[in-house]
Amino acid sequence: MSQSQLTMLSKFVIFSILVGVVGLVLVVVGLALPPIVGVQEVCACRTVTIPNGRIDPNPLQQPFLFGGAVVLIGGLCFLALQLFRHQSVKVPVKD
DSSP states (O other): OOHHHHHHHHHHHHHHHHHHHHHHHHHHHHHHSOSEEOEEEEETTEEEEEOOSSOEEOTTHHHHHHHHHHHHHHHHHHHHHHHHHHHTOOOOOOO
């Protein structure tokens, strides 16, 4: 395998790892968001969540979770595809 092919493979691997890390960060942010949005009230040096008559799910949590999962799976699939393609390259035999 030539030096340029190894350089391209390493760039693809680094790119797919970065995409996977971005997806993982999106999933972590989605998990860190509170699942219930209510009215925040501060009393006696502590924050108490008082629902405003109904409990609303956080509208930002699902897009972060689903988007992060899609990006994470896409990055890992791209990495697997590049490594599989690298494994299946036939090396010419020199006589």
